[in-house]
Amino acid sequence: MAGDGAIIVKRVRKGGHGGHHGGAWKVAYADFVTAMMAFFLLMWLINTTTPEQKRGIADYFAPQSIAQTLSGSGGVLGGKVMGEESARAGGAASVFQKNSPSSPVSKSPSTQSQSSQGGAQSPDSDSQSENSASQSARNGEFAHAAEAIHQAIKDNPDLAALSKQVLMDQTPEGLRIQLVDQDGRPMFAAGTAEPLPYTRQLLAEIAKVIDRLPNRVSIAGHTESQAFQGPNGETNFELSAARANAGRAVLAAAGLAADRVYEVSGKAGSEPLLPEDPNASANRRLSITLLREAPPVPPGHQL
Numbered sequence: 001m002a003g004d005g006a007i008i009v010k011r012v013r014k015g016g017h018g019g020h021h022g023g024a025w026k027v028a029y030a031d032f033v034t035a036m037m038a039f040f041l042l043m044w045l046i047n048t049t050t051p052e053q054k055r056g057i058a059d060y061f062a063p064q065s066i067a068q069t070l071s072g073s074g075g076v077l078g079g080k081v082m083g084e085e086s087a088r089a090g091g092a093a094s095v096f097q098k099n100s101p102s103s104p105v106s107k108s109p110s111t112q113s114q115s116s117q118g119g120a121q122s123p124d125s126d127s128q129s130e131n132s133a134s135q136s137a138r139n140g141e142f143a144h145a146a147e148a149i150h151q152a153i154k155d156n157p158d159l160a161a162l163s164k165q166v167l168m169d170q171t172p173e174g175l176r177i178q179l180v181d182q183d184g185r186p187m188f189a190a191g192t193a194e195p196l197p198y199t200r201q202l203l204a205e206i207a208k209v210i211d212r213l214p215n216r217v218s219i220a221g222h223t224e225s226q227a228f229q230g231p232n233g234e235t236n237f238e239l240s241a242a243r244a245n246a247g248r249a250v251l252a253a254a255g256l257a258a259d260r261v262y263e264v265s266g267k268a269g270s271e272p273l274l275p276e277d278p279n280a281s282a283n284r285r286l287s288i289t290l291l292r293e294a295p296p297v298p299p300g301h302q303l
Contacts, residue, residue: 193242207254225269241266
């Protein structure tokens with residue numbers, strides 16, 4: 001009791017329950033709200049930007065020393081040459097510019113007036129348009145022929161394993177089909193112009209396809225650079241020419257008309273497929289080219 005002289009001490013705790021934490025929770029909460037705002041802003045931007053804009057953003061943040069496109073060759077630059085401009089911009093800009101279609105050429109006022117008055121074009125323009133259309137049509141025909149040959153080889157169980165030894169590409173001369181030797185699997189018996197059985201089968205399948213097109217055919221034989229001496233003094237030139245003629249005979253037996261053959265030639269080792277290795281077996285090959293020829297000139301037409 002107070003009357004007995006007892007001393008009562010009261011301890012008052014200041015600051016309530018939040019005294020221990022201070023304002024740190026407010027900072028954490030503000031960081032959380034900021035992060036959520038940034039997240040929702042990012043989601044909004046992703047939903048509102050176009051694919052082209054997204055691609056541009058990705059290119060902007062891409063490493064500057066790495067090109068973004070790959071080709072079938074597997075190279076980082078996709079087989080493209082990187083010039084000064086692309087070197088400064090990391091290589092990506094110039095690549096896309098080269099692949100983009102060229103802008104249409106604006107007409108001069110005189111050209112526009114001529115078009116509006118009569119719409120007539122010069123004979124040269126008509127000829128160029130016809131040549132361009134004819135060129136595109138031939139490219140399409142060659143592409144279909146190459147695909148047909150590839151499919152015919154693939155579908156034949158006896159020839160499927162040889163598909164890698166049949167190379168096809170379009171050159172300025174036309175569609176080139178090459179039957180290439182491989183180590184252990186040549187197209188002709190060694191040192192002779194005798195086609196092996198599977199070579200005859202390949203040529204027969206090729207003849208079925210090229211017989212559908214009107215183009216004339218050029219046939220050439222090729223050897224490696226290593227000197228060859230036949231029993232009667234034949235060299236690589238005689239051997240390659242004999243192999244080309246043997247290929248012509250097989251194509252003829254399969255239905256190719258004689259007037260379709262433009263030339264038969266022996267190139268020896270003068271045009272190696274692998275210039276860095278002139279004695280490689282792949283340089284021994286038979287090439288058949290469907291010639292890229294202009295269509296016949298109509299009677300009375302002057303060039």
